[in-house]
Amino acid sequence: MPTPTLLAELSDRLIYSAIAVYALAMLAYAYQAARRSRPAADDAPRLEPVAAGRHGAVLAPQSPASAAPPGIRDAAARRTERIAAALTTLAFVLHLAGVVARGLAAGRAPWGNMYEFTAAATLAATAAYLVFLRRQPVRDLGVWILALVTLCLGLAVTVLYTPAGDLVPALNSYWLVVHVAAAIIAGGVFTVGAAATGLYLLRRRADARDAGGQATRGYAGRLPAAATLERLAHTAHLFAFPVWTFAVLAGAIWAEDSWGRYWGWDPKETWAFITWVLYAAYLHAQSTAGWRGRKAGWLALAGYAAFWFNFVGVNLFITGLHSYAGV
Amino acid sequence: MPPRPTGQGLRAWGRWAWRTLTSMRTAVLLLLALALAAVPGSLLPQRGVAFDPGAVTRFVADNPVVGPWLDRLGFFEVYSSPWFAAIYLLLMVSMTGCVLPRAARLWRSTRAEPPRAPTNLARLDGHRRTTVAAERAQVLQAAASHLRARRFRVVVDDDSVRAEKGYLREAGNLVFHLSLLVLLFGVAIGSLFGFEGRVIVVEGASFTNTRLQYDEFTPGPLTDAEGLSPFSVTLDDFTARFETAGPQRGSARDFQADLTVLRTPGGAAEKVTVEVNHPLQVEGTKMFLTGHGYAPVVSVTDGRGQTVFSGPVVFVPFDGNLSSEGVIKVPDGQPTQLGFEGFFLPTASVDPAAGPRSLYPDLVDPQLLLTAYTGDLGLGDGAPQSVFRLDKTNLSQVMDGDEPFARALRPGESMTLPDGQGTLTFESVSRFANFQIAHDPGKELSLVAAVALLLGLTVSLAVRRRRVWVRVTAAAGGGGATVEAASYALTRREPVPGELSSLLAALPGAEPAGNGAAPHDRED
Numbered sequence: 001m002p003t004p005t006l007l008a009e010l011s012d013r014l015i016y017s018a019i020a021v022y023a024l025a026m027l028a029y030a031y032q033a034a035r036r037s038r039p040a041a042d043d044a045p046r047l048e049p050v051a052a053g054r055h056g057a058v059l060a061p062q063s064p065a066s067a068a069p070p071g072i073r074d075a076a077a078r079r080t081e082r083i084a085a086a087l088t089t090l091a092f093v094l095h096l097a098g099v100v101a102r103g104l105a106a107g108r109a110p111w112g113n114m115y116e117f118t119a120a121a122t123l124a125a126t127a128a129y130l131v132f133l134r135r136q137p138v139r140d141l142g143v144w145i146l147a148l149v150t151l152c153l154g155l156a157v158t159v160l161y162t163p164a165g166d167l168v169p170a171l172n173s174y175w176l177v178v179h180v181a182a183a184i185i186a187g188g189v190f191t192v193g194a195a196a197t198g199l200y201l202l203r204r205r206a207d208a209r210d211a212g213g214q215a216t217r218g219y220a221g222r223l224p225a226a227a228t229l230e231r232l233a234h235t236a237h238l239f240a241f242p243v244w245t246f247a248v249l250a251g252a253i254w255a256e257d258s259w260g261r262y263w264g265w266d267p268k269e270t271w272a273f274i275t276w277v278l279y280a281a282y283l284h285a286q287s288t289a290g291w292r293g294r295k296a297g298w299l300a301l302a303g304y305a306a307f308w309f310n311f312v313g314v315n316l317f318i319t320g321l322h323s324y325a326g327v
Numbered sequence: 328m329p330p331r332p333t334g335q336g337l338r339a340w341g342r343w344a345w346r347t348l349t350s351m352r353t354a355v356l357l358l359l360a361l362a363l364a365a366v367p368g369s370l371l372p373q374r375g376v377a378f379d380p381g382a383v384t385r386f387v388a389d390n391p392v393v394g395p396w397l398d399r400l401g402f403f404e405v406y407s408s409p410w411f412a413a414i415y416l417l418l419m420v421s422m423t424g425c426v427l428p429r430a431a432r433l434w435r436s437t438r439a440e441p442p443r444a445p446t447n448l449a450r451l452d453g454h455r456r457t458t459v460a461a462e463r464a465q466v467l468q469a470a471a472s473h474l475r476a477r478r479f480r481v482v483v484d485d486d487s488v489r490a491e492k493g494y495l496r497e498a499g500n501l502v503f504h505l506s507l508l509v510l511l512f513g514v515a516i517g518s519l520f521g522f523e524g525r526v527i528v529v530e531g532a533s534f535t536n537t538r539l540q541y542d543e544f545t546p547g548p549l550t551d552a553e554g555l556s557p558f559s560v561t562l563d564d565f566t567a568r569f570e571t572a573g574p575q576r577g578s579a580r581d582f583q584a585d586l587t588v589l590r591t592p593g594g595a596a597e598k599v600t601v602e603v604n605h606p607l608q609v610e611g612t613k614m615f616l617t618g619h620g621y622a623p624v625v626s627v628t629d630g631r632g633q634t635v636f637s638g639p640v641v642f643v644p645f646d647g648n649l650s651s652e653g654v655i656k657v658p659d660g661q662p663t664q665l666g667f668e669g670f671f672l673p674t675a676s677v678d679p680a681a682g683p684r685s686l687y688p689d690l691v692d693p694q695l696l697l698t699a700y701t702g703d704l705g706l707g708d709g710a711p712q713s714v715f716r717l718d719k720t721n722l723s724q725v726m727d728g729d730e731p732f733a734r735a736l737r738p739g740e741s742m743t744l745p746d747g748q749g750t751l752t753f754e755s756v757s758r759f760a761n762f763q764i765a766h767d768p769g770k771e772l773s774l775v776a777a778v779a780l781l782l783g784l785t786v787s788l789a790v791r792r793r794r795v796w797v798r799v800t801a802a803a804g805g806g807g808a809t810v811e812a813a814s815y816a817l818t819r820r821e822p823v824p825g826e827l828s829s830l831l832a833a834l835p836g837a838e839p840a841g842n843g844a845a846p847h848d849r850e851d
Contacts, residue, residue, distance in 0.1 A: 165575045173604045181456060232821065242785045249777045258604050260615045260765030261523065262773065263514070265406045270369040273364045281358035288351040299359070306362070318369065 007105035008164040008312035014098030017093045022150045025087035029143035032080040092126045096251035099123050105164040109177040112167045122149040124188025141195040175254030186240045193236030194304035197297045199231035241279050248272050267318045271310035278303035349424030357418040364414050368405030384689045411808050433437045433497045440482045441491035444796035445785040446679050451813035460807040461836035470797040473833045487798040499786025508774035516769030522546040522594040528562045529622045529639045529759040558609040563585040565758040569688050577687050584616050584760045611766050618761035620644040623671050624754040629660040639757040642671040648685040649673050654717050656704050666717045669697035695736045695753045699725040792817040
């Protein structure tokens with residue numbers, strides 16, 4: 001067994017390597033997106049079959065571009081896609097190894113401070129993306145999710161970095177493992193949901209402008225059909241919401257064990273509550289006439305913003321009981 | 328929003344108001360309002376949330392214009408303010424009004440048969456048509472048993488099979504919403520009948536669970552403050568371990584309070600160790616270790632040479648290395664009362680800019696830095712006074728020439744005030760522990776509600792309620808039958824992929840899989 005110091009160093013190097021490969025994967029996705037956005041006659045046709053479901057037909061008229069048959073694909077675009085996916089997988093493996101090495105170096109679950117949480121949450125986001133990629137046409141989300149992951153990991157190693165070490169006694173609890181792990185998983189899947197929602201809103205706007213029936217040009221017009229993106233976002237949120245609920249409840253149980261009250265409106269708790277309520281509003285809006293679609297999408301994005309504020313804003317700008325976790 | 332009533336009657340308006348309140352749209356708006364209303368409480372200091380009890384007062388003093396207005400509008404007690412309560416109570420009413428009729432519908436639909444197949448199945452999602460080499464009745468039976476095996480509720484008609492599944496979804500949805508009500512009830516019980524208190528216990532000292540012994544006690548409106556669980560504890564020993572090296576040097580690693588507990592007065596003594604995250608529990612009351620610090624043990628002799636004070640004095644830590652400040656009050660001193668004010672530093676250093684600071688939280692080079700006061704401590708008039716502050720109104724500082732008299736003492740050292748006004752000896756250092764003691768009679772109910780909430784939510788989001796219809800017609804020209812199958816999702820999620828394929832593949836006389844006449848390969 002290598003020494004903790006060695007493992008910690010290994011972890012750092014793996015994370016740095018992962019950042020580099022993520023950046024390459026992001027460039028590959030960006031290149032692919034840019035190619036497809038070019039309004040040229042030899043445009044690659046739509047890359048995935050459009051699933052025109054009952055809801056989709058009601059919600060969003062598909063532009064002719066998206067209705068093109070899936071038969072012919074631009075070989076170059078397909079190659080770029082495959083390269084991007086392979087790079088993402090490679091970066092994910094490096095990232096995973098980095099997080100695991102960190103955990104072994106510290107001798108505990110590797111999510112005890114902001115640096116480790118960021119590393120683990122971005123890992124969960126990539127994992128969620130890769131899982132979705134196997135089953136759904138989500139590669140258009142790739143460039144955005146990888147941009148976010150690369151940026152966050154970059155900030156993590158520069159601004160938030162904390163050497164591996166033990167935790168303050170308040171964090172010595174298996175509830176830390178459970179509560180934070182659930183928050184991390186929910187965060188990863190919420191990221192996929194937020195990216196899909198963002199693209200859905202873009203695409204929907206393009207569709208609305210395109211009511212004349214003319215093929216939409218530019219990036220938004222080349223995205224998957226609005227209905228596909230919306231369904232993808234909905235699936236991600238349906239999965240992540242109970243996980244987030246569990247994270248909040250586990251946090252409450254831990255708080256009861258640690259501070260003697262399960263809910264005390266500490267800023268961290270308050271923002272977890274706000275996040276939960278906004279996503280609950282999103283889920284309700286999805287079955288409310290007049291809110292379904294665009295307004296619901298904004299609610300989901302607001303929920304995601306609250307999730308991030310809870311992590312960044314509350315940790316850095318607001319003092320509360322959770323501030324002991326350190327940067 | 329439901330259409331406005333056309334009639335003039337109060338009943339019509341009442342019905343309209345109720346329908347509006349219980350509509351989903353109102354629920355979304357109320358949820359949004361709840362999220363927004365929770366925001367200010369996290370940004371402004373709050374009264375009930377005090378880990379820093381002076382925060383609200385300071386904020387109002389710093390903002391003399393908006394401060395009092397914010398206070399009047401309840402912005403320093405957001406979570407117990409009437410407007411916050413109004414939002415969540417409306418939400419609960421709206422929710423109940425929406426959910427109970429749904430419960431009734433669910434009850435009726437669990438006892439009803441799945442509806443008949445629509446005339447034109449081809450209009451539904453994932454419609455499939457295929458031909459099989461089997462008799463109609465045989466095909467219908469096979470389809471029905473296939474669906475029954477998958478726990479559909481199945482009815483077989485003359486020419487078709489109708490089936491429905493996923494009733495549990497609505498049940499989960501109901502459990503989720505109703506358990507929110509139960510959770511609110513549990514929270515209410517806790518805040519009405521429970522209490523929260525804080526106490527500092529020095530090594531060697533005891534605490535008995537009665538209201539008077541608390542340093543701070545916050546009961547609910549209906550708490551029986553005289554009927555607290557009558558246990559008592561003695562802090563035998565407190566140990567703390569800190570990181571000794573590396574970049575996180577000085578970070579706390581282990582706290583441990585060794586207690587002797589008497590669960591009932593006169594009961595058997597019991598040795599218990601309380602750690603962070605491992606509270607002591609006596610009946611429904613829990614005692615949590617939340618912090619610690621140092622209590623220098625000092626003895627003071629007055630101008631007459633008599634020992635008028637002896638014992639540990641709690642100094643309150645103000646930074647991570649446990650630099651602490653405190654005061655020592657000696658009201659029995661003669662001819663004048665004595666007061667001391669200063670710092671205790673477990674690992675002392677004096678920074679030219681920041682003043683006296685501790686470099687490490689453990690006792691490496693403990694020093695007590697004190698200045699002295701003589702005069703009247705102001706304890707005589709019975710007005711309550713902080714034990715951590717000197718009321719200097721009637722005190723004068725002891726001078727050493729032109730400078731204030733100040734000394735740094737190590738354990739065992741003494742200082743004598745000028746003109747023989749008294750002597751203070753720094754004997755040794757004890758530790759103290761902060762305990763939070765809480766009793767929440769509603770928390771078991773809340774826990775049950777939380778578990779039900781999570782289960783209900785997961786079920787309601789994971790289960791897809793859907794209907795499946797299979798219609799079989801004898802193929803023209805005899806021999807075999809034409810089978811049409813379609814499914815319909817009653818939720819926003821599409822039916823389970825592959826469900827119809829496996830159904831069709833299971834029919835007698837079906838062609839091997841992979842050769843479906845299916846126009847839709849996937850059912851989404």
